[in-house]
Amino acid sequence: MRRKKTIVTLTTALAPAERALNVLGTDLTEKGLRRYLNGIAGVDAVGLEQRAAALGTRSIKTTSKRWALDTIISLIDLTTLEGADTRGKVRSLAAKAITPDASDPDCGPVAAICVYGDMVPDAVAALGAHHGAPDRGKIAVAAVATAFPSGRASLPVKLSDTSDAVAAGADEIDMVIDRGAFLAGNYGRVFDEIVAVKETCRREDGTSAHLKVILETGELNTYDNVRRASWLAILAGGDFIKTSTGKVSPAATLPVTLLMLEVVRDWYKLTGQKIGVKPAGGIRSSKDAIKYLVTVAETAGEEWLQPHLFRFGASSLLNDVLMQRQKMTTGHYSGPDYVTID
Amino acid sequence: MTRLAVLKTYKLYIGGKFPRSESGRVYELTGADGSFIANVARASRKDARDAVVAARAAVTGWSGATGYNRGQVLYRIAELLEGRRAQFVDEICRQEGVTAKQAGEQVDTAIDRWVWYAGWADKYVQVAGNGNPVSGPYFNLSTPEPTGVVAIIAPQHPTPSASLLGFVSAIAPALVSGNTVVVVASEKTPLSAISLSEVLATSDVPGGVINILTGSPAEIAPWLASHADVNALDLLGAGDLDWVDLQIDAAETLKRVLPPEAGPDAASPSIDRITFFTETKTVWHTKGMI
Numbered sequence A: 001m002r003r004k005k006t007i008v009t010l011t012t013a014l015a016p017a018e019r020a021l022n023v024l025g026t027d028l029t030e031k032g033l034r035r036y037l038n039g040i041a042g043v044d045a046v047g048l049e050q051r052a053a054a055l056g057t058r059s060i061k062t063t064s065k066r067w068a069l070d071t072i073i074s075l076i077d078l079t080t081l082e083g084a085d086t087r088g089k090v091r092s093l094a095a096k097a098i099t100p101d102a103s104d105p106d107c108g109p110v111a112a113i114c115v116y117g118d119m120v121p122d123a124v125a126a127l128g129a130h131h132g133a134p135d136r137g138k139i140a141v142a143a144v145a146t147a148f149p150s151g152r153a154s155l156p157v158k159l160s161d162t163s164d165a166v167a168a169g170a171d172e173i174d175m176v177i178d179r180g181a182f183l184a185g186n187y188g189r190v191f192d193e194i195v196a197v198k199e200t201c202r203r204e205d206g207t208s209a210h211l212k213v214i215l216e217t218g219e220l221n222t223y224d225n226v227r228r229a230s231w232l233a234i235l236a237g238g239d240f241i242k243t244s245t246g247k248v249s250p251a252a253t254l255p256v257t258l259l260m261l262e263v264v265r266d267w268y269k270l271t272g273q274k275i276g277v278k279p280a281g282g283i284r285s286s287k288d289a290i291k292y293l294v295t296v297a298e299t300a301g302e303e304w305l306q307p308h309l310f311r312f313g314a315s316s317l318l319n320d321v322l323m324q325r326q327k328m329t330t331g332h333y334s335g336p337d338y339v340t341i342d
Numbered sequence B: 001m002t003r004l005a006v007l008k009t010y011k012l013y014i015g016g017k018f019p020r021s022e023s024g025r026v027y028e029l030t031g032a033d034g035s036f037i038a039n040v041a042r043a044s045r046k047d048a049r050d051a052v053v054a055a056r057a058a059v060t061g062w063s064g065a066t067g068y069n070r071g072q073v074l075y076r077i078a079e080l081l082e083g084r085r086a087q088f089v090d091e092i093c094r095q096e097g098v099t100a101k102q103a104g105e106q107v108d109t110a111i112d113r114w115v116w117y118a119g120w121a122d123k124y125v126q127v128a129g130n131g132n133p134v135s136g137p138y139f140n141l142s143t144p145e146p147t148g149v150v151a152i153i154a155p156q157h158p159t160p161s162a163s164l165l166g167f168v169s170a171i172a173p174a175l176v177s178g179n180t181v182v183v184v185a186s187e188k189t190p191l192s193a194i195s196l197s198e199v200l201a202t203s204d205v206p207g208g209v210i211n212i213l214t215g216s217p218a219e220i221a222p223w224l225a226s227h228a229d230v231n232a233l234d235l236l237g238a239g240d241l242d243w244v245d246l247q248i249d250a251a252e253t254l255k256r257v258l259p260p261e262a263g264p265d266a267a268s269p270s271i272d273r274i275t276f277f278t279e280t281k282t283v284w285h286t287k288g289m290i
Helices: A001-010 A017-022 A028-039 A043-054 A064-076 A087-098 A117-131 A155-167 A179-183 A187-200 A223-235 A255-270 A287-297 A314-331 B045-064 B067-083 B085-096 B100-120 B125-127 B164-176 B193-201 B217-226 B243-252 B270-276
Strands: A076-079 A112-116 A140-145 A172-176 A210-214 A240-242 A277-278 A312-313 B025-031 B035-042 B140-148 B149-153 B180-184 B210-213 B232-234 B256-258 B278-287
Touching: A017 A028, A028 A043, A028 A223, A043 A255, A043 A287, A064 A076, A064 A287, A064 A314, A064 B100, A064 B140, A076 A087, A076 A314, A087 A112, A087 A117, A087 B180, A087 B256, A112 A117, A117 A155, A155 A172, A155 A187, A172 A187, A172 B180, A179 A223, A187 A210, A187 A223, A187 B217, A223 A240, A223 A255, A240 A255, A255 A277, A255 A287, A287 A312, A287 A314, A312 A314, B035 B193, B045 B140, B045 B149, B045 B180, B045 B210, B045 B217, B067 B085, B067 B100, B067 B164, B067 B193, B085 B100, B085 B164, B085 B193, B100 B164, B100 B270, B125 B140, B125 B270, B149 B164, B164 B180, B164 B193, B164 B232, B164 B270, B180 B217, B193 B210, B217 B243, B232 B243, B243 B256, B256 B270, B270 B278
Parallel strands: A076 A112, A076 A312, A112 A140, A140 A172, A172 A210, A210 A240, A240 A277, B149 B180, B149 B232, B180 B210, B232 B256
Antiparallel strands: B025 B035, B140 B278
């Protein structure tokens, strides 16, 4: 019943989110939220892109590279989000998450596997004893929810999508924001949806599934919008802000991720809370992924390079990292025949 | 008034593009008379790696084309070679110190050989394939299929006619069946290979099917021999290298390896050179369903 009350209050006042109350004060209205978000300084696009390009030119030498490759593996959300997904596909994904490189038992595991909500029971079953918190070397199950990837559904549908996944054992929920509402300036609606989904992430035992808020930056058009959406998602209670669904081009880019990391850094300075960032989609090579590691370390800080604060949403990236890793181990170049097929 | 000289930059040919060496290195190329000809890109192991990536990406398209189509595309290269005849003759003269007549003969032979191999593209399967007698109600058919990425060390010595003819004899047979190639050109006489890359870029061959590296075979060959994503190794021009070690490296990943050849009959046209870079696919088909 609590859910319905949230819808009723949409037009007048915003759902009370602890963070927003602390930052915006008790007068939590749509007008107040809009004033706050529109008051955030604009983004220097040229400066941002130049900074991102500069961070991408760092030369990473052998020992650091080895560390970087292992770190990347521990930060990957191994993903399969296709209409053609089957239980068998999810099982093989789980097997790969546990043992990424069959020729090297020291390799892995990844941080999480990311699947559609209805595949969560299969993912949990396939992981078995390996299912758990990635910070403790286990593998989490992340589920996309709220009418992923478009987000075009009514709130009750989105909430039941979420509660299904949580009930099935998902540790993390990747929700999409209503980009239409955001672009129309209807920030309050986006805010309330995030608050409602966050509430739905709560489990009966009092714990809560981690909430990743997908901004779908490829549809937000400007860096200013990305910055505003990032603040909005954090204010509403997101534990992670994620760039993209992977279904829209452009997906994750280095400048956009840098921008989101800057918001996370500013939020940390403001409140002392650490928010996670997850670039997803379009990161296919180890070389690209290493650029992201450099950007994280230089922007938010090295303590962000752990599974509960930074993730890569990727599928083909893992194979490239494994091939690079094999090259460093054996001394000769590896090939796609020596890693598993996704 | 004298014109300022417009000098050409001799680059690599990888994935249908002309990059400089990733390392930025070049080496001095001198002609048969010892005079300076050009600075040629000296490919590094990373260039070789990039070339293998490009070649791998091109395998699906090239091997998926019909034999007839591949034959047409290869024949088109011969047409373009014919149009650039004068340039090739000139370069062979400068590199090998031979007469224009001898150089012209080499170009003609190379073009003819290219046409000869092109013709096999839609025929070699019929010759090398087989219907096998089996004791059961089945058709049993074996057909050769391309093995994938072939790394080639092109003939290195100016004699006999390494420049163009040796290069063509090395790459053409691997291409016929639908393999893609990464080839290390002759270190001392690479001009013909570089000019051929310009012909290829304007022909119908998809980018990545033929990748040409210039530089030191001794430096690049070990990386290609041990590369797990290379399916076969043609050591045709590797006679001066430590080629037994290359064979051993190649064996680690079960590559097909052709040994070096020397002398006037080296890499003479043969269907064996085509079928060597193929794998045999055997299909059983029941007679009962017909």
